[in-house]
Amino acid sequence: MLDLLQPTEAPGWVLAHEGYNVLTESAVESRFALGNGFLGMRAARSTSRGPTWVSWLGYIRWASWPRCYVAGLFDMPNTEPPVPALVPVADWSRVRLILDGEPLVSREGEMLRGLRRLDMRRGVLLSEWTHRTPAGITATGHELRLLSLADRAAGLQVQRVVLDRDGVDVRLEASFGLAGLGMEPIRLKNEVGTWRTEGTGKVVAMAGGAELRLEGASVPAERPFPLRWIWRWRSKAGQVAELARHVAVARSDRPAEDPTPHAEAALERGTNLGWRAVLRAHEAAWNDHWEDGGIDIDGDDDLERALRFAVYHLTSAANPDDDRVSIGARGLTGDAYFGHVFWDTETYLLPYYTAVWPEAARALLMYRYHMLPAARAKAELFGYRGALYPWESADTGEETTPETVLGPAGQPVEILTGKMEHHISADIAYAVWQYWRATGDDDFFRDAGVEILVETARFWASRAVAEADGGRHIRHVIGPDEYHEDVDDNAFTNVMARWNIARALDALDLLRKRWPDHAAALQDRIALDDGELDDWRDAVARIVTGLDPTTGLYEQFAGFHALKPLDVRDYVTHALPIDVVIGREQTQGSQVVKQADVVALIALLPEAFPGEGAAVNFRHYEPRCAHGSSLSAAMHARVAARLGDSEMALRYMRETASLDLDPDPNSAGGVRIAGLGGLWQAAILGIAGLNLAGETLELDPKLPPTWRRLSFKVRWRGRSVGLSITGDAVEATLIDGDEIDITVAGDTRTLQPRSPLHVSRSSAAFRGAVDVDA
Incomplete structure (x- = not known):
C-alpha cells in the first residue's frame, strides 16, 4: 500500500x-x-x-x-x-x-x-x-x-x-x-x-x-x-x-x-x-x-511546471457530460465570486478546450445556448433586441451581478459591470466561431451556434446607434479596463461588436446554402427579415472603432487620450492595486489601464491591426497597464510573443505563473483559472503561433532563444496532430485522422498519416519579428 x-x-x-x-x-x-x-x-x-463552522466574527481568521x-x-x-x-x-x-x-x-x-x-x-x-x-x-x-x-x-x-x-x-x-x-x-x-x-x-x-x-x-x-x-x-x-x-x-x-x-x-x-x-x-x-494536453519544454523547467499546473486545473474544471454548467472564475477550488461565470470562460479557457478537449468546449458553449432565453430577457429589459448575456452568470443565465455592495465604511457602492460591461456577448460569439472553425462541428453550428451568433449580432445592431456624425456609436459601456466606467465607444467593445455582426451574416449565408430548411425555420422563429439584415450591414460599415488611420492607433475609448498621463512604473513597488493607492477619482482621470483592453483586441482580432498596427498599439498601451487583474499579464505575454519580444513574453508568463505558484500566493478564494488558461494561450497561441480558425492548421513559431524545443498535441477538425518545434524546424505527426494541409510560417504542406513532416526554416524565420521597443 x-x-x-x-x-x-x-x-x-x-x-x-x-x-x-x-x-x-x-x-x-x-x-x-x-x-x-x-x-x-x-x-x-x-x-x-479540528472542526470548522461558520462564524460571524470577521476578525478571526480560519486556520x-x-x-x-x-x-x-x-x-x-x-x-x-x-x-x-x-x-x-x-x-x-x-x-x-x-x-x-x-x-x-x-x-x-x-x-x-x-x-x-x-x-x-x-x-x-x-x-x-x-x-x-x-x-x-x-x-x-x-x-x-x-x-x-x-x-x-x-x-x-x-x-x-x-x-x-x-x-x-x-x-x-x-x-x-x-x-x-x-x-x-x-x-x-x-x-x-x-x-x-x-x-x-x-x-x-x-x-x-x-x-x-x-x-x-x-x-x-x-x-x-x-x-x-x-x-x-x-x-x-x-x-x-x-x-x-x-x-x-x-x-x-x-x-x-x-x-x-x-x-x-x-x-x-x-x-x-x-x-x-x-x-x-x-x-x-x-x-x-x-x-492529449501535455506540454513539454526543453530549456525552461519552471515554465514547463507552471504549464502543467495550468493544464492540471483546466482538466480538473471541465465536464463534457454536463452542458448545463460552466466554469466559474475560480473553478471548483474556492468560494471567491460565488462560483459565478464571467467572460473569462469563453475568452481565456475555451481556446485550451477547443484545441485539446473539444468535447468539453462544446459543453461549455451549449451552456450559453441553453441560457439564450435569459440573455434575450436581459436585452429586452435594457431596451435592446437580441441577446445580452449577463456579466455574471450562475445556473439560470440571469444576471447575478449585485447592483450595489457595501464599501469599507459601510456606504453603498454601485456596481456597474452588470449594467454596462456588454462585450461579453461578443466574447461568447467569438468563442462559438473559433470552436466551429477549429472542430468543423457542423451539428453544433447548425443547431446552436448560428442562433447565438445571430441573436448577439441583433443585440449589437440595436446597441450601435446612428448619430449626426454619420457613425454608429455604442455609448455608456465598460470595456475590459474596468478602471474607467460609463465610457463611449470602447475600442474593444466596438470592434468585437462589428466582428460579431459580420460573422453572423456569414453564418446565415452558410446556413442558407447548406441547410436552407434550418435557415428558414430560424429566421421565421426569431422574426428576422431582410430589412434587419440590411441594418446589420450598415452597422458593420459605420460602427465607430476609434482607429486613427494616420497613426494606426486605436483610442481605447472616446476621450482616453485627453486624460492625464500617469507613469505606472512609479507604483510597481506597491502591494495594493494602483486604483487603491491613488484613489478612484484619480484613476478614472488618468491614462492607466486595469488590464489588457486594446492589447486583448490585438490577440483576438489580429486582422484589425494591419501592417505595423499591432506593434504601434502594443507599444502605446503596454506601459499604461497596471495589471490590476490576474487576466492581464498572460494576454500581454501572448501578444508580446506574436510580436517576437520573447523576453517580455517570458516575463509576463512568469508573472502569471507566480499568481498561484508562489509560496505565499493570495489565492485563498481559489486558483485564478482564467490566468492559467491565458498562460496556455501565451505558450501555444503566442510562442507556437497556433491558429485553428484558418483553412489549414496553421503554425508560426517564434521560439525564445532559451527554449530548445516545445512539444504538444492539438486536435483540428477530427484529427490529432503532434507538433514539435525547435528554433529552426517544425516536425508534425498526424496521429489520428485523414490527411490535412498544414501551414508553417506561411509554407503549406500536406500532412499524411504515419508520415511525419519535417519543415526546416532558418532560425531567424521563427524568431524574426517587429521590434516592439523600436
Missing part, C-alpha cells in the same frame, strides 16, 4: 508544501485542490485540523477552509445584497484520531512533519505527517485523496496510520461534516444522505462506504449515526491501520427527481472494484488527458 501513497518520481510533476502557516494555509488548499468537473475539493488536511463542491449546485444564501452562490456540500474527508481519550489536533503537541504534495501526473493529493501529542505519543500518517476522472461521481480517500507505542486506546472516526451545510436534509441513512437547497430546490445525494484494516485484517465499525464510522482498538507499536473510504455524489436540478439511486449505484461501483482498481482507472484517465 505504501508505494501507492508515494508521488510520481519524474521531475516537474509534483508540487510540495511542507509545514503550516495560518497566513498561507487557505492558499495551499486552493493550489492543491482536486476536481473532475463535477466535483471539487479543497486540499484541507483531513486529520488533526483552514475545507470545502467540497458540486458543479451547478447554486442557491440564494442569506446575504446582502442577495446573490446566488455555489453551495458547499458535506466535507467527507475528515478523520478524527483520538488517543487515550485526547483528540489529535495540530495546535496541541508538536507537529514534527507535515507535507502535502499535489501529484499532477496522477491527479492525486498526497499527505504525510508525524505528530507528537502532549502525552508523548507519536503518530505517523500517510494519505491519498482523489476525485475520480474515470467516474465523476466518485471520490476516494486512503489513509495509513502508525503509532510508536503499545497499549494506547485508539478511536478513529471517519465522518461527513454535516454542520453548516445551508441545505434541508431530506433523508439520512447509514450509507447515504440527501439534501435539498432551500431556494432553488436542487437535490444532492452523497453516499459513503469505509473500511478499516489492522495489519490486513478487517475491523468492524460502530455506526452511531448515518455517514459516520467509528473504530476502536488497543495499539501495538508499528501496527499499521489502513482506512479506505469511498464516496459518491449525484445532483438533481428538479425537486421531483431523486438522485439517491445514482449516488448509491456509483458507490456500489467503487466498492465492488476496490480502492486499488478505482485508483488505477483514475490514473489511466489522467494519463490519457496528459497524452
Whole structure:
C-alpha cells in the first residue's frame, strides 16, 4: 500500500508544501485542490485540523477552509445584497484520531512533519505527517485523496496510520461534516444522505462506504449515526491501520427527481472494484488527458511546471457530460465570486478546450445556448433586441451581478459591470466561431451556434446607434479596463461588436446554402427579415472603432487620450492595486489601464491591426497597464510573443505563473483559472503561433532563444496532430485522422498519416519579428 501513497518520481510533476502557516494555509488548499468537473475539493488536511463552522466574527481568521463542491449546485444564501452562490456540500474527508481519550489536533503537541504534495501526473493529493501529542505519543500518517476522472461521481480517500507505542486506546472516526451545510436534509441513512437547497430546490445525494484494516485484517465499525464510522482498538507499536473510504455524489436540478439511486449505484461501483482498481482507472484517465494536453519544454523547467499546473486545473474544471454548467472564475477550488461565470470562460479557457478537449468546449458553449432565453430577457429589459448575456452568470443565465455592495465604511457602492460591461456577448460569439472553425462541428453550428451568433449580432445592431456624425456609436459601456466606467465607444467593445455582426451574416449565408430548411425555420422563429439584415450591414460599415488611420492607433475609448498621463512604473513597488493607492477619482482621470483592453483586441482580432498596427498599439498601451487583474499579464505575454519580444513574453508568463505558484500566493478564494488558461494561450497561441480558425492548421513559431524545443498535441477538425518545434524546424505527426494541409510560417504542406513532416526554416524565420521597443 505504501508505494501507492508515494508521488510520481519524474521531475516537474509534483508540487510540495511542507509545514503550516495560518497566513498561507487557505492558499495551499486552493493550489492543491482536486476536481473532475463535477466535483471539487479543497486540499484541507483531513486529520488533526479540528472542526470548522461558520462564524460571524470577521476578525478571526480560519486556520483552514475545507470545502467540497458540486458543479451547478447554486442557491440564494442569506446575504446582502442577495446573490446566488455555489453551495458547499458535506466535507467527507475528515478523520478524527483520538488517543487515550485526547483528540489529535495540530495546535496541541508538536507537529514534527507535515507535507502535502499535489501529484499532477496522477491527479492525486498526497499527505504525510508525524505528530507528537502532549502525552508523548507519536503518530505517523500517510494519505491519498482523489476525485475520480474515470467516474465523476466518485471520490476516494486512503489513509495509513502508525503509532510508536503499545497499549494506547485508539478511536478513529471517519465522518461527513454535516454542520453548516445551508441545505434541508431530506433523508439520512447509514450509507447515504440527501439534501435539498432551500431556494432553488436542487437535490444532492452523497453516499459513503469505509473500511478499516489492522495489519490486513478487517475491523468492524460502530455506526452511531448515518455517514459516520467509528473504530476502536488497543495499539501495538508499528501496527499499521489502513482506512479506505469511498464516496459518491449525484445532483438533481428538479425537486421531483431523486438522485439517491445514482449516488448509491456509483458507490456500489467503487466498492465492488476496490480502492486499488478505482485508483488505477483514475490514473489511466489522467494519463490519457496528459497524452492529449501535455506540454513539454526543453530549456525552461519552471515554465514547463507552471504549464502543467495550468493544464492540471483546466482538466480538473471541465465536464463534457454536463452542458448545463460552466466554469466559474475560480473553478471548483474556492468560494471567491460565488462560483459565478464571467467572460473569462469563453475568452481565456475555451481556446485550451477547443484545441485539446473539444468535447468539453462544446459543453461549455451549449451552456450559453441553453441560457439564450435569459440573455434575450436581459436585452429586452435594457431596451435592446437580441441577446445580452449577463456579466455574471450562475445556473439560470440571469444576471447575478449585485447592483450595489457595501464599501469599507459601510456606504453603498454601485456596481456597474452588470449594467454596462456588454462585450461579453461578443466574447461568447467569438468563442462559438473559433470552436466551429477549429472542430468543423457542423451539428453544433447548425443547431446552436448560428442562433447565438445571430441573436448577439441583433443585440449589437440595436446597441450601435446612428448619430449626426454619420457613425454608429455604442455609448455608456465598460470595456475590459474596468478602471474607467460609463465610457463611449470602447475600442474593444466596438470592434468585437462589428466582428460579431459580420460573422453572423456569414453564418446565415452558410446556413442558407447548406441547410436552407434550418435557415428558414430560424429566421421565421426569431422574426428576422431582410430589412434587419440590411441594418446589420450598415452597422458593420459605420460602427465607430476609434482607429486613427494616420497613426494606426486605436483610442481605447472616446476621450482616453485627453486624460492625464500617469507613469505606472512609479507604483510597481506597491502591494495594493494602483486604483487603491491613488484613489478612484484619480484613476478614472488618468491614462492607466486595469488590464489588457486594446492589447486583448490585438490577440483576438489580429486582422484589425494591419501592417505595423499591432506593434504601434502594443507599444502605446503596454506601459499604461497596471495589471490590476490576474487576466492581464498572460494576454500581454501572448501578444508580446506574436510580436517576437520573447523576453517580455517570458516575463509576463512568469508573472502569471507566480499568481498561484508562489509560496505565499493570495489565492485563498481559489486558483485564478482564467490566468492559467491565458498562460496556455501565451505558450501555444503566442510562442507556437497556433491558429485553428484558418483553412489549414496553421503554425508560426517564434521560439525564445532559451527554449530548445516545445512539444504538444492539438486536435483540428477530427484529427490529432503532434507538433514539435525547435528554433529552426517544425516536425508534425498526424496521429489520428485523414490527411490535412498544414501551414508553417506561411509554407503549406500536406500532412499524411504515419508520415511525419519535417519543415526546416532558418532560425531567424521563427524568431524574426517587429521590434516592439523600436
